[in-house]
Amino acid sequence: MPATKPAPAVNRLIAALPHPERQRFLAGCEPVTLAFGEILAEPGAPISHVYFPTESFISLTTTMNGPARLGLLLVGDEGMLGISLILGLNRSPLHASVQGPGQALRMEAAQFCRALERGTALPGLLKRYLYVMMGQLAQTGVCNRFHLLEARLARWLLMAQDRAHSDCFHVTHEFLARILGVRRVGITKAASALQNRKLIRYHRGDIRILDRGGLEASACSCFRLDKSLYARIME
Template sequence: MAQVQRLPRHQDNRLLAALAKEDLAYLEPHLAVLELQRGQILYEPGGTVTHTYFPHDAMVSLVTVMRDGKAAEMAVFGREGLFGLVSAFVSSQSFGRYIVQLSGSASRIDLSRMQEAMAARPAIQHLVVRYTEALMAQTLQTVACNAVHSVEARCCRWLLMSQDRVGEAELPLTHEFLAEMLGVQRSTVSEVTRTLQDKGLIQQGRGMITVIDRPALQKAACECYGIIRQRYQQLLPQTYERD
């Protein structure tokens, strides 16, 4: 018998799943589920933000684009949160480029509807504010991490954060993508991932990295992964999955 594929639900996003039934019911008529494709650009720097997204199993990066075309990651979003709201409280303009790094589904709502919901439902506003603080802590910790920790430790952190957001051991990641996210040369990433594979932490395939030994990967990661994870657990205990 063929396996029936389960359709995505709004509650596949942990923030939406954490809402009380009446608060989710307020949003639900305005939420639409859509598929996000790897490489899809949702907003460009300075572009008008029109929707708020709640990823299910997709992962989206916010990157800053330099004049020479180089890019560096500023934040990452997955099923633990939302994007297209914090950067649009006042100007409705995007901080940078929002690009889909891992394909998957998401729930989407018109930005004006989301703002109305926050004004009308205090519980929705409270949850968004707590998520915003967690996101700010993640962003600031990442800035410090990029300045002081080794590429190998940062790569381990990034792989763990990716796995947290998609919930799978297999991560469709290329060396080119990892190099861009970590702000290093592709050859550096190739050397680091080869070392991690030799240690038995990951397995590399064509355009795919599989986490083999998560506990060992956590030990190899810098302290920033644990700090960020703990902050999310403190601020959003009802949304952040514990091991």
């Protein structure tokens, strides 16, 4: 699948560190390849590793009504998995699984905590990122309650495109229905509307973004608010 731009060589959080601290931090990381559907965290389970996606992206969900899960955030090269460690809590609050396969950097949780203790820029950087995540979680709550499904779907597809660094990625109607908390028929109707306007092409789970500008115009304001929050706090 053709990429719109080359995947970044390193996670953006790590890249924001001053050079000496960044080099020390990278020395404690190992490159890993994350597989589609791989489970990286379960609610309440101890955190063994933190992950910094570079090409991959991770879906964060919370449980509702038994096995059903509602989507909260996507984490790609702009973020990390395991942020609760900066609060001194070695438990995952959410379910995390790989939605976009690819490369990531991984560090053992104990080593990450040591890096926090001796780091100068790292603790402040990750506290700002935690603030951004809190704001985005709140925005998702508003979005799920008040915005129409077609706009919410457009928002999710844009978020996925940004983290996949590609116009093409794989996601099924069944997964989208679970992640957006709606019936599958609703996703089919919303996706068909976007496809009929030639904003996307969808076939057997493979989605291609055809008109990024048109899709942004169809998305709810939450997408722009999420991006502006990250830019204001992190950049």
